[in-house]
Amino acid sequence: MASAILGAGAMECVARRPRAALAVAGLGLLLGMRALRRSLAGRFRQVPGWPLVGVLPQVDGGKRLAQCMEKWASELGQEGAYEFSLMGTRYVVVCDWELGKQVFGQRPLNVTRNEAFEHVMPPLVGDGAFSAEGEKWKRHRKITSPAFNSTAVRGYFPAVRETVGLLVELLEAGAADGAPPTNFSRLLPLLSMEVVVKVVFGQESGALRHGQSVVTDLLFEVFAAIQERYLAPVPYWLLPGASLVGLGAGSGAAPRLKEEIRRLLAGIPEGDTSCLVTRLAEAEGDKLSRQEVEGNLSQFLLAASETTSSALAFAFHHLSLQPELQQQVAAEVAEKAPGGVQSQDQLASLKLVKAVWMETLRLRSPGPMLALSTAVPIEIAGRTVAAGVNIFVLTRYIQNHTPEAKVLGEDLGEFRPSRWLSANERFVEFATLDTIAFGHGVRKCPGQRLAEDEGVLVIAEVLRRFQLEKGADSLAEISAFAQSPAEDVVLKLSRRTAEAGARGRA
Template sequence: MRDGSPDAAFTAGMYRHGGVVGLRASRHDLRASIQALTAYVRQCDASHVFTSVAVFFNTASPPHRDTQNENTPNLVLKLSSFSGGGLWIEDSCGSVERLVSGKPTLGKILNFQDGKLYVQAREKWHATEPWEGSRVVLVAYNLGCAAQLSADNRTDLCSLGFQPPRSVGDVASPPGDKPTILEVFSGTSRTAAAARRRGLEAHAFDHTLQPVKDVGTAIKSFRDAWLSMDQIRASMMQSVLQMVNERRALAAALAGAGASLLAIKLLLQSRPERFRQVPGVWLLGVLPETCYGKALTEKIAEWSDKYGEEGVFEYNLAGWRTVCCCSWEHAKVVLGLRPFKMERFSAFANVTSLATGSFFSEGERWKRERRILSPAFNAKNVESLIPAVQCVAEQLLQEIEKDVSAGKEVDLTELMPLYTADVICKTGLGHELNLLQARSPDLIDDMKVLADAVQTRMFAPFPYWKVPGLAPWIDDGDKMKKKFDQRAEETMKLANSGGKSITEKLRAMEGDKFTNRELLDNILVLLIAGTDTTSTALGWVFYHLSKDQALQKQVAEEVRSLPEGELSTEQMESLHMVRAVWLETLRTTGPAAFLCFENNEEFTLAGKRQPPGTQFTVPMQYLMMNDPEVKTKLGNDLRSYRPTRWLGPEGIIKHPPFDTLPFGHGPRICLGMRLAEYEGLLAIARVVQKFDFMPYEKPEPEKTLTFTANNPVEHITIRVRPRTW
């Protein structure tokens, strides 16, 4: 029936969980692929109404009905060559019998005609027929409740190429003429791509295509076929003809000005004593190779192996000489100059309108913010937040129980961010948003959009956000920032924690305290940083426990006798194996992949003079996986996952500073570390106490490294069952 290929699926567009609707997160990272899929659907049937698409690889569906759909037909399209593989559909006049819920049911076979077929999936039972070969199909379907989508989601759904019901799709275009973007020295044309996602016409020069890791070879092949050479030539000719108007000239001038600034920056830099240098292109250096910052983490690790035999090397990043300290011997020199002689690198100034607060501030401002914030995160106050964290942890257990009862795999990549976001909202704002209970990813999706805008601006060739009216066409950063502020203000008004939340404590302070603007800025940083980092680490914890059943058994035995109700920080610290698993996960897939700095006075590194204004990178995770000094303390097998390296005869061996390095170093270490550790350890203990993770037999999840986390490319989903003792 099949050729041995594994079952797999990819979905995009609108989702519906009961009465909750929204857009899937895949629209952020795989936008071009989704637009190619929807274009193919429209090419096959220009009038087809659909809000969602799914690609199925060798998936055999048993008899079922798509009860979440509207009563409009699904369109099923062949994307590969196979025989058979049509659909059986319920039909009282049919002659083909199938068992439906144990009862013989008459139906008929729908075969592909010209590579497509239609099925009334909501009202009729239907199932996949046997096939020969590799069966890859694209299904375009129309979910119910589309009218409940927000205006922003409706706009985005249409911009992706979906064709929702007419009443849903009528979305007004932004007022005024659309600017046109011309990006020179574009590398992988991140700015132009962002502009095109916003519906602008954008042109990129010096463009290099990079491999896109999405849903597989079948989609790539189909997309390449769809973009025929005739269409490409026509598009190029149209672009050339249209580039003669004044708006193109203005855009070219702006891009040229950005390139000129980079050239001037290079000429004005003083000549330091050099380390071994990573080759790059003129002017932009290695920036195009890093996909404009998106692949910087992977590239730094690659360069550290190739050029870092002396423990330090350098590269040119968009005109900035950047020194990478890939050994602890040199990294601790740079970190030791924090917080006043070594500050965050100047590209952070590009994002001050989107993200400020203690994480981004420096100098006297940082001293003041740290002084105000520190009491709210001390040991006593974290202890007072335990009831709130416990409440959210109980909801997490209930949500896992729902999935187990329904016979579904538990999607940890979906659940863990909702858990950590609910914890931050309840402890930080004093009111829970019940994201877990609603399974609502909207807040998480908004945070990803804001984080993407931050990264786009940090590595943009010119400051497009300073051009009046241009920023909204390139990214949604300002819009998301305003949305977060409004949401935080509304949530704080509903605070009901009796003065125990972080926000309430900060507002009740005597003497110098935050203005409302400063409070909102710091809460936003806490929400974004605390949600992504802890949730990703927890996802990897449960993955490792599923992979190593003996390790899971050890953890289960340790948490077996934990009492019901609240657990103190002291009780959590007594769980040595749980803590060892947490420390090892942070070491191998921790939140701080690398840190970037810039010195404000001259100093000597590895015997060479470093003038003020030099940028420095400290690849924290690379150090934890490779450094000789770390090997001396933790063993030579640093590239293996082995939690027992943190255990000694009397419990946990901390091995400072490496036990806390994922949270930073010295005076600038993460303020929320105590809270993050407690919510992480509590989730591990309670989940393993109640549930048994079945062996993980899928390929190892591929990682996408970011500034704050090691995110899996695909969701980590694991079969779980109730634990029996």
């Protein structure tokens, strides 16, 4: 080892003259220290880890990633950023809002989505606004944005309402005497897929009615493949014959999903002016190619489903633990939308239900962190972070730990939706962090309005009809594409009586 540092000539000198030996050793030490200081200059406080694998044992293969990063932020994040190493890769974690805003402000060119997305998604589903970067992203986003504006989303409301109606019909069976508890974790992904299929293509896939459908099965399969490829240490699916021995990681499902998307595109009802595809077709100016349309539609389906269903599963878990809150919600719906929610305006009047949705996203965000990369060297907290470094921005941690969060109260560990409402039923001022679960800046989620319509409507319609019996006392999370419940949310339902609704109003 010594010969590697000092060189063979110096070794000879050391043997003959001890003083010279000391001088050479000192020089070597000095040079070594300088080199070390230079390499550490841009470093933040580091999470202790193991050689080679880094923090892998702590994060349990990634499942506890968000939880661990939030804990490390409390311990090591005084500077607003810290870092860790995972399987030899460096990750810088930003846990302060000022620094977070600076990082978001560098998008879309200097800071990109974690580069793995660009490599993993397009080969399976094609190009789209979620995975594209740079000028290509600008074009995809510009052309697809009108399909998510408030007029367009208002037009999708009947489709959302109809699909939520199907869910409620299914839940009726679960509320019958002697019926087993309802597995919300099984039903909600089907609901959110069905909502987005109906909104995008103006057709029902059959997922909710029949418990499955070709397009939803393929989407679940491709979704699993994206996660598998994203986490894989090597692209084993590229090996010759990988698919034949079951190592295709979605290679079989991806072309079938494309075919299914084409079949749905061909089946759009004549004269349908409200579905998302029609909105895209009506866009003025530059158009997407057919392949780009298909890529974007697949990416919308993927981006919309697990996020919304995960948030709703958490919402029902928390509601099940607070019967009084359930009654208050039911009473609000009974007062503002007596025959059920018929319009977006009625939906907007349900302040407490919206507060339940916001509280769910605050405490149980499906996207508690954003995985980004530097495309060029950038400054973070006075240090230069080189190009090609992975950055996590801990959005949920920031939302709950920034000093401004005091407007929401001191009990931020509790699920208490009323914190969002001030005395005159206005929402507490906490912009822009109130919607940080959807990201921030130019790449903020375009589906926010649609997700909110679905989330608020589902909570309102389910609690209008049913009471949820108490579920598990606590519900752990796992990190995947979306932060999700670690256990299925399984709850016993009973039909709500008129008296129960009235009690909530009293």
